[in-house]
Structures are given as C-alpha cells and as structure tokens.
Amino acid sequence: MKASTTLRIRITGPLRDFVARNVGKDGLFENASEYTRHLIRRDKEQVERRMFNTLKAEVQRAFATPDEEYVLVTREGLLERIHQRRAALARAASTSSIVEYRKSYSGELSLRLISRRGQHVGEQSEIALARGRLAPDQRDVA
Template identity: 50%
Template sequence: MTLNVRVSGALGDFVADSVGESGTYENVSEYVRDLIRRDKARVEAERFTVLKAELAAAFAAPDTGYHALDAETVIARNARR
C-alpha cells in the first residue's frame, strides 16, 4: 500500500525535526510506520481492557445466573433454530 500525506505548518516542522540526522527516524516512512504500530498497539490494549472488564463482571456474577447444560441439549436447541 502506498500513502501520500501532506503535512504543513507546525506538524510539518515537527516531522522534519523527527527524521534525518538530527531525528529519531531515518526517513518519514519509518516515522509513519512507527506511529501506525503504536496506534495499533494502543487500540489492541484498549480492546483487551474492555474484554477483561467484561470477563471480570461475568466471573463475579452469582452462580445462580448459570445452569448446567450437556452437549445433547445444546445441539438439540440449536437444531430447532
């Protein structure tokens, strides 16, 4: 995938300072790839936090909210749908 992005003003200056000999990254592409990786990791961490909260609530629920089922019952119920 190829992306073309125009960045100007203060953002452009910031990117220019972040790449090259004086910056952390060798080129703009490397900088953008790192930003995307970090954003992906942030989104995955947020989703994991939500999942953990949902699971914690499920495990904290009283056992009276659940009832035992055997495989045959589940298969029969799903076959009727």
C-alpha cells in the first residue's frame, strides 16, 4: 500500500479563478485535488516522454553510425577515461568555485563556474570538462 502525501497550495487571483472554472459541476474535475493530480500525472508523462525520446534519439544515432566509427573500449581504457574525467573536474574546481550544478533530462550535469576572484567564468557541461574543452580563459582562472 502506498503512503499518501498531503500538499497545501495557496493560489490567488487569476490562478484561483482558472482552477475554479475547471472544478465543480461546470468543470472537468470534481474537486481541486483531482485537478492537481491530473496536472501532476500529465507533467510526469511529459517528462517521461522527453526522456524516452532523448534515449530513442541516442539509440537511433548509435545504430546509424557506420561500423568503422566504433572504437574498441577496454576495461583499462575506460578506467583511464574515468580517471581523466575526475582529474579534469578537480582542476576546474581548483581554479573555480562550482557555484551550482543541475542535471538535464538526458542526465548531463551542467556546472556554473565562478573564479576565485568572483568573476563569472561560464557554464560548462561535465562532458566538456572531462574532455578538457574549457575555453582558454577558463583553464587558467586563478
């Protein structure tokens, strides 16, 4: 049996009026809770659909890649790439303060970097950092 969660939401003005038009005998929903559950389910489905479409596009791109472009990956090579990625992230963190990070729907981590002097360095994806693709002025920020 699933535990339920109670949410208390305060809405005023135009949002309250909009909900009122969609709830009750003239609306599509019996009550505000039913309407809220519907909106959450719809949002969840949209997020899942975006994630699925992203995955589907990646798989299609992988299958469309010619066999000659595939690279043999060994355990040792993979461990080395992981080590290089961690080292690149450590270098970026030592020259910049990572102020915020967020994960996209595709799972890629974006980092917002600020230099030690408080200047905005830029935003980099984890992949760009791992591959050492920082812009020249972002590599040597002190």
